[in-house]
Amino acid sequence: xxxxxxxxxxxxxxxxxxxxxxxxxxxxxxxxxxxxxxxxxxxxxxxxxxxxxxxxxxxxxxxxxxxxxxxxxxxxxxxxxxxxxxxxxxxxxxxxxxxxxxxxxxxxxxxxxxxxxxxxxxxxxxxxxxxxxxxxxxxxxxxxxxxxxxxxxx
Amino acid sequence: xxxxxxxxxxxxxxxxxxxxxxxxxxxxxxxxxxxxxxxxxxxxxxxxxxxxxxxxxxxxxxxxxxxxxxxxxxxxxxxxxxxxxxxxxxxxxxxxxxxxxxxxxxxxxxxxxxxxxxxxxxxxxxxxxxxxxxxxxxxxxxxxxxxxxxxxxxxxxxxxxxxxxxxxxxxxxxxxxxxxxxxxxxxxxxxxxxxxxxxxxxxxxxxxxxxxxxxxxxxxxxxxxxxxxxxxxxxxxxxxxxxxxxxxxxxxxxxxxxxxxxxxxxxxxxxxxxxxxxxxxxxxxxxxxxxxxxxxxxxxxxxxxxxxxxxxxxxxxxxxxxxxxxxxxxxxxxxxxxxxxxxxxxxxxxxxxxxxxxxxxxx
Numbered sequence: 001x002x003x004x005x006x007x008x009x010x011x012x013x014x015x016x017x018x019x020x021x022x023x024x025x026x027x028x029x030x031x032x033x034x035x036x037x038x039x040x041x042x043x044x045x046x047x048x049x050x051x052x053x054x055x056x057x058x059x060x061x062x063x064x065x066x067x068x069x070x071x072x073x074x075x076x077x078x079x080x081x082x083x084x085x086x087x088x089x090x091x092x093x094x095x096x097x098x099x100x101x102x103x104x105x106x107x108x109x110x111x112x113x114x115x116x117x118x119x120x121x122x123x124x125x126x127x128x129x130x131x132x133x134x135x136x137x138x139x140x141x142x143x144x145x146x147x148x149x150x151x152x153x154x
Numbered sequence: 155x156x157x158x159x160x161x162x163x164x165x166x167x168x169x170x171x172x173x174x175x176x177x178x179x180x181x182x183x184x185x186x187x188x189x190x191x192x193x194x195x196x197x198x199x200x201x202x203x204x205x206x207x208x209x210x211x212x213x214x215x216x217x218x219x220x221x222x223x224x225x226x227x228x229x230x231x232x233x234x235x236x237x238x239x240x241x242x243x244x245x246x247x248x249x250x251x252x253x254x255x256x257x258x259x260x261x262x263x264x265x266x267x268x269x270x271x272x273x274x275x276x277x278x279x280x281x282x283x284x285x286x287x288x289x290x291x292x293x294x295x296x297x298x299x300x301x302x303x304x305x306x307x308x309x310x311x312x313x314x315x316x317x318x319x320x321x322x323x324x325x326x327x328x329x330x331x332x333x334x335x336x337x338x339x340x341x342x343x344x345x346x347x348x349x350x351x352x353x354x355x356x357x358x359x360x361x362x363x364x365x366x367x368x369x370x371x372x373x374x375x376x377x378x379x380x381x382x383x384x385x386x387x388x389x390x391x392x393x394x395x396x397x398x399x400x401x402x403x404x405x406x407x408x409x410x411x412x413x414x415x416x417x418x419x420x421x422x423x424x425x426x427x428x429x430x431x432x433x434x435x436x437x438x439x440x441x442x443x444x445x446x447x448x449x450x451x452x453x454x455x456x457x458x459x460x461x462x463x464x465x466x467x468x469x470x471x472x473x474x475x476x477x478x479x480x481x482x483x484x485x486x487x488x489x490x491x492x493x494x495x496x497x498x499x500x501x502x503x504x505x506x507x508x509x510x511x512x513x514x515x516x517x
Contacts, residue, residue, distance in 0.1 A: 011396055019399035023386070053208065053236065054400060055244040056387055057330070058352075058430045060344050060446075061409065062309055065326020066247045067345035068334070069352050070207035070432055072387060074242060074400055088393050092401025093210065133254055138299035140256050143272040147264060 017109065017122055018090065021102045024125045026095035033101040036120045040104055046078040046086065049096035075099040085110040177222050191215035200404070200433020201225055205475060206232030207334065207353045209403050209432050226355075226475045233476055244329075245389045246397065250407050250430070252306050255383035260310045262376045262411055268307035273382060310379040311409050311426065320411065320424040321454075342466055347449055351442045352431055354473030360437060362463045362473075363444035371448045371461030374413035375427060382406045382434050406431045408439035412447050417455030425454060445469060 021029065053071035060067055077089045077099040087107025091098045109117055178185065192199055192215040202214040206229045214232060221227035257273025260266050272278075314320035330345035338350070351359055366373055386399040408429040416422035427447030429439035448463040462468055472478065 014394075015396055015398055018394070019386075022398060022400050023402050050240070052240040052242045054242050054387070054389055055332070056209065056403070057245055057247040058250070058348070058405075059247045059323070060326070060348055061311070061323035061426050061428045062250045062407065062430075064323025065330065065343075065345050066328060067326075067330045067348040067352075068244075068332045069248070069349070069430060070204070070209060071236060071239075071241070072209040072245075072401060072403060073213070073239070076242065078393065088391065090391065090398065090400055092387075093212070134302070135299075136256060137254065137302035139297050140271050140273055141300035141302040142298040143257075143274075144300070145270040145272065 013114070014106070014109070017114075017118070018088075018102070018106060020122055020125055020129070021105060022090050022092055023129065024091075024098075026091065026093055026098040028128070029091070029098050029121075029125065030095070030101055032121045032124060033105065036117065037104075037108075040100075041081055041108065043079040043081050043104060043107065045100075046080055047076065049075055049077040049099045051075045051094045051096070077103040079103040079107055081107045081111060083111050177220075186219060188212055188215045188219060191218050197434060198223075198225060200431075200435055201356060201438075202228045202232060204432040204435060204438065205229040205353055205355060206236070208232050208236045226479055230476050230479070243389055245387045245400070248385045248387060248403075248405065250381070250385060250405065251309055253381055253383040253385045253405070253407070255307055255381050256434075257382040258307055258379070259381075260377070260379045262378050263310055263313070266310055266313075268303060307381070309409065311411065314378075314411065314424060318423070321414075321420070321426060323426065323428075338470060340467060342470055344446070344450070344453075347466065347470065348428065348430070348442075348446060350470045350473055351429070351445055354442075355475035355478070356435065356438045356441070358473050358475070359441040359445055362448075362469060363441035365461065366444050366448045366463045371451070371459055371463045373425075373427070373444065373447045375410040375444055375447060376412070377440060377443075378409045378411035378426075380406070380408045380436055380439065382436065404433055406433065406435050406439040408436065408443040410440075410443040410447060414454065419455040425450070 052074055054074050055071050056069045057066045058069040059065065072092065073094050075091050075094055075096055075098070077096070078086065079089075079100065080086045081104075085107045087103040087105065087110065089099045089102030089104070089106060091102055105117055105121065192211045195215070195218065196211075198218055199211050199214045202217055202225055203209050203211065205225075206214065206217070208214075213235065214228065217228035217231040217235075218225065220231060255271060255273070257275060258268065258271045260270065264270075311320055315322065326343070326345055330349070331343065333346060333349055338346075342350070365371070367375075382404070384402045384404050386402045388397050388399050390397045406429075408427075410427040410429075412425045412427060414420070414423060414425040425447065427443035427445075427450075429442030429444075429446065431438045431442065445463055448461070449466050449469065451458060451464050458464055
């Protein structure tokens with residue numbers, strides 16, 4: 001169905017990058033983007049930031065037939081830079097600014113700025129997401145039950 | 155004859171102005187922010203997202219504020235907002251086996267791999283009011299931490315499935331029916347029932363589940379596993395040509411393991427009920443799993459006891475609190491003309507009856 005090879009290394013990098021950006025807190029993402037590029041690069045808006053939903057599916061019994069669980073808000077945007085590079089942004093939630101920022105970041109990464117953007121924006125976002133995840137996992141681990149067996153004294 | 159009446163515009167405007175003032179309450183008390191509701195009333199936010207069928211904690215918090223804490227009114231606001239949004243597509247089914255679990259317990263296996271993780275639970279609290287929360291509180295001390303185990307937590311039912319002791323979950327169509335896009339129609343397959351239950355009223359689904367426990371369609375459930383945590387949501391993006399993670403969400407999942415002695419069509423084995431809900435709500439997830447299991451009587455070749463929880467039309471037609479509220483509350487709106495005709499009818503019947511009584515007495 002798709003022309004893109006899903007196992008292509010460049011595709012994997014782009015997929016991981018867009019996944020991190022989509023899940024990032026909008027305020028934090030916009031702040032890092034503004035710090036990296038105080039004035040956004042000149043671009044055409046192919047699709048203005050648009051708020052919509054995605055229907056989230058689950059599976060009956062976690063492994064069986066898919067069913068519709070409910071929707072989630074998503075905002076998307078597409079841009080083209082003067083160089084011709086096209087970027088597509090998707091973010092969870094309703095931040096139009098974040099969606100445009102992700103589209104521009106995606107386009108700049110096609111334009112050879114990938115390494116600089118990874119260092120300036122992706123690295124801190126990934127580190128913060130991981131710290132958040134680890135903090136919850138560590139609290140959860142502390143609530144793990146240690147059973148002990150009562151020995152009957154005969 | 156239908157007589158339309160107009161009027162009341164000024165009264166309605168004034169009523170809404172007063173509503174806004176009352177919503178704000180005493181000006182001497184600080185106003186609630188959306189962030190405060192989102193962070194500190196997280197379970198209410200979860201319920202509004204689940205029953206509103208839209209995962210967006212900020213919007214749910216706004217709806218709760220606007221509805222003055224009336225959660226069904228908040229669900230209504232979310233449902234109404236949702237209809238204004240375009241839908242970009244559907245996600246891949248979420249992989250709950252890969253959930254980053256805050257909580258994961260099993261009532262069937264004590265020593266399951268990964269262990270029993272209690273998480274931030276109300277269980278084992280003494281339900282004594284905590285007056286320190288009413289005082290100007292300092293931040294609570296950070297809870298203890300421990301090194302987490304590596305890897306995903308396997309589903310408990312997987313262990314039973316390996317021995318073939320539990321019924322497998324049959325696969326279904328890749329595109330499930332969607333009751334937000336087509337009217338509810340029967341027969342309703344399991345995916346459609348699960349969608350209706352996931353967005354159904356928590357109180358209604360709880361009562362239906364409770365009725366099965368008390369004997370109306372008993373299905374002997376054990377909580378095989380209950381897990382709460384966050385999962386990524388992945389979707390194919392056509393313009394990219396591959397799938398990306400669009401976000402992540404907190405879900406509560408319950409799998410029940412139910413006794414089953416076999417039937418004409420099925421060998422003796424355990425069977426399953428399933429609950430999956432937005433947010434942290436194990437009451438709803440367990441209830442959903444019990445009702446899901448009760449509604450499966452036909453495919454499992456069980457007897458129809460005529461229990462309410464076995465009646466798919468009864469359950470699905472009455473689970474939605476926005477529909478129910480709409481129909482229930484419409485009767486408070488003007489019915490002057492309807493009532494006028496009823497009034498005339500009663501007067502006439504009454505006059506006739508009195509006349510007949512008088513005649514009888516005279517004879």
